[in-house]
Amino acid sequence: MKRVLVVTGGGDCPGLNAVIRAIVKRASKEKDWEVIGSIEAYNGILREPTEIMILDEKAVSGIHFQGGTIIKTTNKGGPFAWPIKNSDGTWSAVDRSEEMLRKMQYLGIDAVISIGGEGSQRISQLLYEKGCNIIGVPKTIDNDLSATDTTFGFQTAVQIATEAVDKLVTTAASHNRVFILEVMGRYAGWIGLNAAIAGGAEICLIPEIKYDVKKVLEKVESRFVRDRGFVNIVISEGARPAGGDFATTSNNTVGYNNLRLGGAAQRLAEELTEAGCRQDIRTTVLGHLQRGGIPVAYDRVLATQFGVKAFEMVLEGKFGEMVSYRHPDIISVPLTVAIDQYNFVGLDTALVKTARGVGISFGD
Ligand code: F6P
Numbered sequence: 001m002k003r004v005l006v007v008t009g010g011g012d013c014p015g016l017n018a019v020i021r022a023i024v025k026r027a028s029k030e031k032d033w034e035v036i037g038s039i040e041a042y043n044g045i046l047r048e049p050t051e052i053m054i055l056d057e058k059a060v061s062g063i064h065f066q067g068g069t070i071i072k073t074t075n076k077g078g079p080f081a082w083p084i085k086n087s088d089g090t091w092s093a094v095d096r097s098e099e100m101l102r103k104m105q106y107l108g109i110d111a112v113i114s115i116g117g118e119g120s121q122r123i124s125q126l127l128y129e130k131g132c133n134i135i136g137v138p139k140t141i142d143n144d145l146s147a148t149d150t151t152f153g154f155q156t157a158v159q160i161a162t163e164a165v166d167k168l169v170t171t172a173a174s175h176n177r178v179f180i181l182e183v184m185g186r187y188a189g190w191i192g193l194n195a196a197i198a199g200g201a202e203i204c205l206i207p208e209i210k211y212d213v214k215k216v217l218e219k220v221e222s223r224f225v226r227d228r229g230f231v232n233i234v235i236s237e238g239a240r241p242a243g244g245d246f247a248t249t250s251n252n253t254v255g256y257n258n259l260r261l262g263g264a265a266q267r268l269a270e271e272l273t274e275a276g277c278r279q280d281i282r283t284t285v286l287g288h289l290q291r292g293g294i295p296v297a298y299d300r301v302l303a304t305q306f307g308v309k310a311f312e313m314v315l316e317g318k319f320g321e322m323v324s325y326r327h328p329d330i331i332s333v334p335l336t337v338a339i340d341q342y343n344f345v346g347l348d349t350a351l352v353k354t355a356r357g358v359g360i361s362f363g364d
Contacts, residue, residue, distance in 0.1 A: 022307025165199025211363030
Protein backbone atom coordinates (compact mmCIF):
# COMPACT_ATOMS: atom_id res chain seq x y z
CA MET A 1 0.00 0.00 0.00
CA LYS A 2 1.25 3.53 -0.84
CA ARG A 3 0.53 6.39 1.52
CA VAL A 4 -0.19 10.04 0.85
CA LEU A 5 -0.09 12.44 3.78
CA VAL A 6 -2.46 15.42 3.79
CA VAL A 7 -1.72 18.53 5.86
CA THR A 8 -3.70 21.75 6.25
CA GLY A 9 -1.56 24.72 7.30
CA GLY A 10 -2.03 28.43 8.03
CA GLY A 11 -5.36 30.04 8.85
CA ASP A 12 -8.43 27.90 8.26
CA CYS A 13 -10.57 28.63 5.24
CA PRO A 14 -14.04 27.52 4.09
CA GLY A 15 -13.57 24.64 1.65
CA LEU A 16 -10.62 22.86 3.31
CA ASN A 17 -12.79 19.87 4.17
CA ALA A 18 -14.11 19.69 0.60
CA VAL A 19 -10.49 19.41 -0.65
CA ILE A 20 -9.70 16.64 1.86
CA ARG A 21 -12.85 14.74 0.87
CA ALA A 22 -12.05 15.04 -2.84
CA ILE A 23 -8.49 13.74 -2.32
CA VAL A 24 -9.83 10.73 -0.41
CA LYS A 25 -12.60 9.99 -2.91
CA ARG A 26 -10.21 10.20 -5.88
CA ALA A 27 -7.59 8.08 -4.09
CA SER A 28 -10.18 5.41 -3.29
CA LYS A 29 -10.51 4.76 -7.02
CA GLU A 30 -6.92 3.49 -6.95
CA LYS A 31 -6.53 0.14 -5.21
CA ASP A 32 -3.08 0.71 -3.77
CA TRP A 33 -3.30 4.14 -2.07
CA GLU A 34 -4.12 5.08 1.49
CA VAL A 35 -4.66 8.68 2.66
CA ILE A 36 -3.62 9.84 6.12
CA GLY A 37 -3.88 13.25 7.74
CA SER A 38 -1.40 14.93 10.04
CA ILE A 39 -3.14 16.73 12.89
CA GLU A 40 -2.47 20.51 13.08
CA ALA A 41 -0.34 20.88 9.97
CA TYR A 42 3.05 19.13 10.44
CA ASN A 43 2.74 19.15 14.22
CA GLY A 44 1.06 15.75 14.08
CA ILE A 45 4.20 14.23 12.56
CA LEU A 46 6.62 16.14 14.76
CA ARG A 47 4.89 15.41 18.06
CA GLU A 48 5.55 12.40 20.23
CA PRO A 49 3.43 10.35 20.10
CA THR A 50 2.64 11.01 16.45
CA GLU A 51 -0.84 12.44 15.81
CA ILE A 52 -2.14 11.22 12.48
CA MET A 53 -5.52 9.89 11.32
CA ILE A 54 -6.60 7.55 8.58
CA LEU A 55 -8.69 9.43 6.05
CA ASP A 56 -10.97 6.88 4.46
CA GLU A 57 -14.36 7.39 2.83
CA LYS A 58 -16.13 7.04 6.17
CA ALA A 59 -13.95 9.73 7.78
CA VAL A 60 -14.74 12.25 5.04
CA SER A 61 -18.38 11.41 4.47
CA GLY A 62 -20.54 14.54 4.31
CA ILE A 63 -17.78 17.01 5.22
CA HIS A 64 -17.89 18.93 1.91
CA PHE A 65 -20.07 21.68 3.42
CA GLN A 66 -18.40 21.87 6.83
CA GLY A 67 -16.21 24.84 7.65
CA GLY A 68 -12.80 24.47 9.29
CA THR A 69 -10.65 21.41 8.77
CA ILE A 70 -11.18 17.97 10.30
CA ILE A 71 -7.40 17.56 10.59
CA LYS A 72 -6.95 20.95 12.27
CA THR A 73 -4.41 23.61 11.38
CA THR A 74 -1.95 26.11 12.81
CA ASN A 75 -0.22 29.25 11.62
CA LYS A 76 2.53 29.05 14.21
CA GLY A 77 5.94 27.42 13.99
CA GLY A 78 6.48 24.64 11.45
CA PRO A 79 9.21 22.08 10.70
CA PHE A 80 11.80 24.75 9.85
CA ALA A 81 11.05 26.94 12.89
CA TRP A 82 9.86 24.76 15.74
CA PRO A 83 9.58 26.88 18.92
CA ILE A 84 11.48 25.65 21.98
CA LYS A 85 11.60 27.25 25.42
CA ASN A 86 15.05 28.18 26.68
CA SER A 87 16.05 27.74 30.32
CA ASP A 88 15.76 31.52 30.89
CA GLY A 89 12.12 31.47 29.76
CA THR A 90 12.76 32.97 26.31
CA TRP A 91 11.85 31.14 23.09
CA SER A 92 13.94 30.24 20.06
CA ALA A 93 13.27 28.28 16.89
CA VAL A 94 14.96 25.07 15.73
CA ASP A 95 14.96 23.39 12.33
CA ARG A 96 13.35 19.95 12.69
CA SER A 97 12.79 19.35 8.97
CA GLU A 98 15.37 16.51 8.61
CA GLU A 99 13.93 14.73 11.60
CA MET A 100 10.41 15.13 10.19
CA LEU A 101 11.38 13.74 6.78
CA ARG A 102 13.01 10.72 8.48
CA LYS A 103 9.86 10.17 10.49
CA MET A 104 7.70 10.37 7.37
CA GLN A 105 9.93 7.77 5.71
CA TYR A 106 9.52 5.53 8.76
CA LEU A 107 5.73 5.97 8.52
CA GLY A 108 5.85 4.81 4.91
CA ILE A 109 4.70 8.14 3.44
CA ASP A 110 5.29 8.25 -0.32
CA ALA A 111 3.86 11.70 -1.03
CA VAL A 112 2.54 14.79 0.74
CA ILE A 113 -0.31 17.12 -0.25
CA SER A 114 0.02 20.43 1.57
CA ILE A 115 -3.10 22.60 1.54
CA GLY A 116 -2.13 26.11 2.56
CA GLY A 117 -1.42 29.70 1.65
CA GLU A 118 1.78 31.50 0.77
CA GLY A 119 3.59 30.67 4.04
CA SER A 120 2.67 26.99 3.82
CA GLN A 121 3.76 26.77 0.19
CA ARG A 122 7.13 28.29 1.09
CA ILE A 123 7.53 25.39 3.52
CA SER A 124 6.43 23.00 0.71
CA GLN A 125 9.16 24.35 -1.58
CA LEU A 126 11.83 23.95 1.13
CA LEU A 127 10.68 20.38 1.82
CA TYR A 128 10.72 19.64 -1.92
CA GLU A 129 14.31 20.90 -2.10
CA LYS A 130 15.12 18.40 0.65
CA GLY A 131 13.73 15.55 -1.47
CA CYS A 132 10.11 15.39 -0.26
CA ASN A 133 7.51 14.29 -2.85
CA ILE A 134 5.21 17.22 -2.18
CA ILE A 135 2.31 18.88 -3.96
CA GLY A 136 0.73 22.19 -2.96
CA VAL A 137 -2.94 23.15 -2.95
CA PRO A 138 -3.52 26.92 -2.67
CA LYS A 139 -5.76 28.15 0.11
CA THR A 140 -6.58 31.66 1.24
CA ILE A 141 -9.65 33.80 1.86
CA ASP A 142 -7.48 36.81 0.94
CA ASN A 143 -7.08 35.89 -2.78
CA ASP A 144 -3.49 37.07 -2.50
CA LEU A 145 -1.78 34.25 -4.44
CA SER A 146 -0.88 35.29 -7.97
CA ALA A 147 -0.25 31.84 -9.47
CA THR A 148 -3.95 30.97 -9.51
CA ASP A 149 -6.96 32.95 -10.77
CA THR A 150 -8.59 32.49 -7.39
CA THR A 151 -8.73 30.18 -4.38
CA PHE A 152 -11.55 28.47 -2.52
CA GLY A 153 -12.71 30.36 0.57
CA PHE A 154 -12.49 33.77 -1.05
CA GLN A 155 -16.07 33.82 -2.41
CA THR A 156 -17.40 32.72 0.97
CA ALA A 157 -15.53 35.55 2.69
CA VAL A 158 -16.86 38.06 0.13
CA GLN A 159 -20.39 36.76 0.64
CA ILE A 160 -20.14 37.13 4.42
CA ALA A 161 -18.63 40.62 4.12
CA THR A 162 -21.36 41.64 1.64
CA GLU A 163 -24.09 40.42 3.99
CA ALA A 164 -22.49 42.54 6.72
CA VAL A 165 -22.62 45.64 4.46
CA ASP A 166 -26.28 44.87 3.64
CA LYS A 167 -27.09 44.78 7.32
CA LEU A 168 -25.16 47.94 8.17
CA VAL A 169 -26.81 49.90 5.33
CA THR A 170 -30.23 49.66 6.99
CA THR A 171 -29.05 50.71 10.43
CA ALA A 172 -26.87 53.49 8.98
CA ALA A 173 -29.85 54.86 7.03
CA SER A 174 -32.17 54.67 10.05
CA HIS A 175 -29.78 56.65 12.26
CA ASN A 176 -28.15 59.03 9.75
CA ARG A 177 -24.79 57.50 10.61
CA VAL A 178 -21.41 56.79 9.11
CA PHE A 179 -20.59 53.09 9.38
CA ILE A 180 -17.09 51.76 8.93
CA LEU A 181 -16.80 48.01 8.32
CA GLU A 182 -13.32 46.51 8.67
CA VAL A 183 -12.75 43.36 6.62
CA MET A 184 -9.84 40.92 6.32
CA GLY A 185 -7.56 40.42 3.34
CA ARG A 186 -4.11 41.07 4.77
CA TYR A 187 -2.14 43.24 2.28
CA ALA A 188 -4.66 42.84 -0.56
CA GLY A 189 -7.98 44.63 -0.94
CA TRP A 190 -9.88 41.90 -2.79
CA ILE A 191 -12.42 41.14 -0.06
CA GLY A 192 -13.01 44.83 0.65
CA LEU A 193 -13.37 45.83 -2.98
CA ASN A 194 -15.77 43.01 -3.87
CA ALA A 195 -17.89 43.54 -0.75
CA ALA A 196 -18.02 47.31 -1.35
CA ILE A 197 -19.28 46.85 -4.91
CA ALA A 198 -21.70 44.04 -4.04
CA GLY A 199 -22.99 45.81 -0.93
CA GLY A 200 -23.27 49.26 -2.53
CA ALA A 201 -20.86 51.01 -0.16
CA GLU A 202 -19.97 54.63 -0.91
CA ILE A 203 -16.32 54.46 0.17
CA CYS A 204 -13.82 51.62 -0.11
CA LEU A 205 -10.35 51.85 1.38
CA ILE A 206 -7.86 49.19 0.35
CA PRO A 207 -4.13 48.63 1.00
CA GLU A 208 -3.21 49.27 -2.63
CA ILE A 209 -4.53 52.86 -2.61
CA LYS A 210 -3.37 54.99 0.30
CA TYR A 211 -6.18 57.28 1.39
CA ASP A 212 -6.34 60.97 2.16
CA VAL A 213 -8.67 61.51 5.11
CA LYS A 214 -9.73 64.91 3.69
CA LYS A 215 -10.96 63.18 0.51
CA VAL A 216 -12.79 60.59 2.60
CA LEU A 217 -14.43 63.38 4.60
CA GLU A 218 -15.45 65.22 1.41
CA LYS A 219 -17.26 62.11 0.21
CA VAL A 220 -18.87 61.58 3.62
CA GLU A 221 -20.16 65.16 3.73
CA SER A 222 -21.49 64.97 0.19
CA ARG A 223 -23.87 62.28 1.44
CA PHE A 224 -25.48 64.44 4.14
CA VAL A 225 -27.98 67.29 3.69
CA ARG A 226 -28.83 69.15 6.92
CA ASP A 227 -27.40 66.21 8.88
CA ARG A 228 -29.65 63.73 7.11
CA GLY A 229 -28.01 60.93 5.17
CA PHE A 230 -25.78 57.96 5.71
CA VAL A 231 -22.51 56.49 4.50
CA ASN A 232 -21.12 52.98 4.43
CA ILE A 233 -17.37 52.64 4.31
CA VAL A 234 -15.66 49.30 3.75
CA ILE A 235 -12.05 49.36 4.91
CA SER A 236 -9.57 46.52 4.44
CA GLU A 237 -7.53 45.65 7.52
CA GLY A 238 -4.37 46.55 5.55
CA ALA A 239 -5.56 50.01 4.42
CA ARG A 240 -3.33 52.95 5.33
CA PRO A 241 -3.53 56.72 5.14
CA ALA A 242 -0.96 58.45 2.92
CA GLY A 243 2.23 58.64 4.99
CA GLY A 244 0.86 56.19 7.56
CA ASP A 245 1.63 52.58 8.37
CA PHE A 246 -0.48 49.44 8.84
CA ALA A 247 -2.81 49.39 11.82
CA THR A 248 -1.67 46.47 13.99
CA THR A 249 -2.64 44.80 17.22
CA SER A 250 -0.13 43.43 19.68
CA ASN A 251 0.92 39.86 19.17
CA ASN A 252 3.07 37.84 21.51
CA THR A 253 1.95 34.34 20.51
CA VAL A 254 4.92 31.98 20.47
CA GLY A 255 5.92 30.91 16.96
CA TYR A 256 3.56 33.38 15.20
CA ASN A 257 5.61 35.42 12.78
CA ASN A 258 2.97 37.36 10.84
CA LEU A 259 2.19 40.97 11.49
CA ARG A 260 -1.24 40.95 13.15
CA LEU A 261 -3.35 43.52 11.36
CA GLY A 262 -6.28 45.20 13.08
CA GLY A 263 -7.62 48.58 14.09
CA ALA A 264 -7.92 50.24 10.67
CA ALA A 265 -11.63 51.08 11.17
CA GLN A 266 -11.12 52.61 14.60
CA ARG A 267 -8.16 54.64 13.35
CA LEU A 268 -10.23 55.98 10.44
CA ALA A 269 -13.07 56.93 12.79
CA GLU A 270 -10.61 58.93 14.90
CA GLU A 271 -9.02 60.52 11.82
CA LEU A 272 -12.44 61.57 10.49
CA THR A 273 -13.47 63.07 13.82
CA GLU A 274 -10.18 64.93 14.06
CA ALA A 275 -10.62 66.21 10.50
CA GLY A 276 -13.96 67.75 11.51
CA CYS A 277 -16.58 65.10 10.70
CA ARG A 278 -19.78 66.11 12.52
CA GLN A 279 -21.68 62.90 11.92
CA ASP A 280 -22.15 60.00 14.26
CA ILE A 281 -19.61 57.26 13.41
CA ARG A 282 -19.79 53.57 14.32
CA THR A 283 -17.27 50.86 13.53
CA THR A 284 -17.68 47.11 13.05
CA VAL A 285 -14.82 44.64 12.77
CA LEU A 286 -16.00 41.53 10.94
CA GLY A 287 -12.95 39.45 11.87
CA HIS A 288 -12.96 35.68 11.84
CA LEU A 289 -16.65 35.46 10.93
CA GLN A 290 -15.27 35.72 7.38
CA ARG A 291 -13.43 32.43 7.77
CA GLY A 292 -15.95 30.33 9.64
CA GLY A 293 -18.94 28.29 8.65
CA ILE A 294 -20.33 26.80 5.48
CA PRO A 295 -18.50 27.43 2.20
CA VAL A 296 -20.61 28.81 -0.65
CA ALA A 297 -21.24 26.43 -3.58
CA TYR A 298 -18.54 28.05 -5.75
CA ASP A 299 -15.88 27.34 -3.12
CA ARG A 300 -17.04 23.76 -2.63
CA VAL A 301 -16.77 23.13 -6.38
CA LEU A 302 -13.32 24.74 -6.69
CA ALA A 303 -12.10 22.90 -3.59
CA THR A 304 -13.31 19.60 -5.02
CA GLN A 305 -11.56 20.32 -8.31
CA PHE A 306 -8.34 21.14 -6.43
CA GLY A 307 -8.53 17.93 -4.38
CA VAL A 308 -9.03 15.65 -7.37
CA LYS A 309 -6.27 17.40 -9.32
CA ALA A 310 -3.85 17.21 -6.36
CA PHE A 311 -4.21 13.46 -6.08
CA GLU A 312 -3.85 13.03 -9.84
CA MET A 313 -0.64 15.05 -9.63
CA VAL A 314 0.58 12.55 -7.02
CA LEU A 315 -0.13 9.72 -9.48
CA GLU A 316 1.70 11.62 -12.24
CA GLY A 317 4.65 12.41 -9.94
CA LYS A 318 4.30 16.16 -10.44
CA PHE A 319 6.13 16.95 -7.23
CA GLY A 320 7.33 20.47 -6.42
CA GLU A 321 4.22 21.82 -8.12
CA MET A 322 1.00 23.46 -6.94
CA VAL A 323 -2.54 23.09 -8.20
CA SER A 324 -3.79 26.25 -9.90
CA TYR A 325 -7.02 27.48 -11.45
CA ARG A 326 -6.60 29.17 -14.80
CA HIS A 327 -10.08 29.59 -16.15
CA PRO A 328 -11.52 27.24 -17.30
CA ASP A 329 -8.77 24.74 -16.48
CA ILE A 330 -7.22 23.29 -13.35
CA ILE A 331 -3.50 23.15 -14.07
CA SER A 332 -0.26 22.79 -12.13
CA VAL A 333 2.48 25.37 -11.65
CA PRO A 334 5.93 25.09 -10.03
CA LEU A 335 5.86 26.00 -6.32
CA THR A 336 8.62 28.52 -7.01
CA VAL A 337 6.23 30.42 -9.31
CA ALA A 338 3.42 30.09 -6.80
CA ILE A 339 5.34 31.86 -4.03
CA ASP A 340 7.02 34.38 -6.29
CA GLN A 341 4.51 37.22 -6.42
CA TYR A 342 1.82 38.63 -4.18
CA ASN A 343 -1.57 39.20 -5.83
CA PHE A 344 -2.34 42.87 -5.21
CA VAL A 345 -5.43 44.59 -6.61
CA GLY A 346 -4.21 46.24 -9.84
CA LEU A 347 -5.05 49.93 -9.90
CA ASP A 348 -6.08 49.84 -13.56
CA THR A 349 -8.15 46.67 -13.36
CA ALA A 350 -11.76 46.43 -14.46
CA LEU A 351 -12.92 45.95 -10.88
CA VAL A 352 -11.38 49.23 -9.70
CA LYS A 353 -12.76 51.02 -12.78
CA THR A 354 -16.20 49.53 -12.08
CA ALA A 355 -16.07 50.75 -8.49
CA ARG A 356 -15.10 54.25 -9.59
CA GLY A 357 -17.77 54.04 -12.29
CA VAL A 358 -20.51 53.62 -9.70
CA GLY A 359 -19.12 56.47 -7.63
CA ILE A 360 -17.24 54.53 -4.96
CA SER A 361 -14.50 56.71 -3.51
CA PHE A 362 -11.11 55.19 -2.67
CA GLY A 363 -10.20 58.30 -0.69
CA ASP A 364 -7.59 59.31 -3.31
O1 F6P B 1 -4.86 35.01 5.76
C1 F6P B 1 -6.13 34.86 6.29
C2 F6P B 1 -6.38 35.81 7.42
O2 F6P B 1 -7.70 35.61 7.87
C3 F6P B 1 -6.13 37.28 7.11
O3 F6P B 1 -7.16 37.86 6.35
C4 F6P B 1 -5.95 37.85 8.49
O4 F6P B 1 -5.13 39.00 8.47
C5 F6P B 1 -5.25 36.73 9.22
O5 F6P B 1 -5.50 35.53 8.50
C6 F6P B 1 -5.70 36.55 10.64
O6 F6P B 1 -4.90 35.59 11.23
P1 F6P B 1 -5.20 34.93 12.66
O7 F6P B 1 -6.24 33.87 12.46
O8 F6P B 1 -3.90 34.38 13.08
O9 F6P B 1 -5.72 36.01 13.55
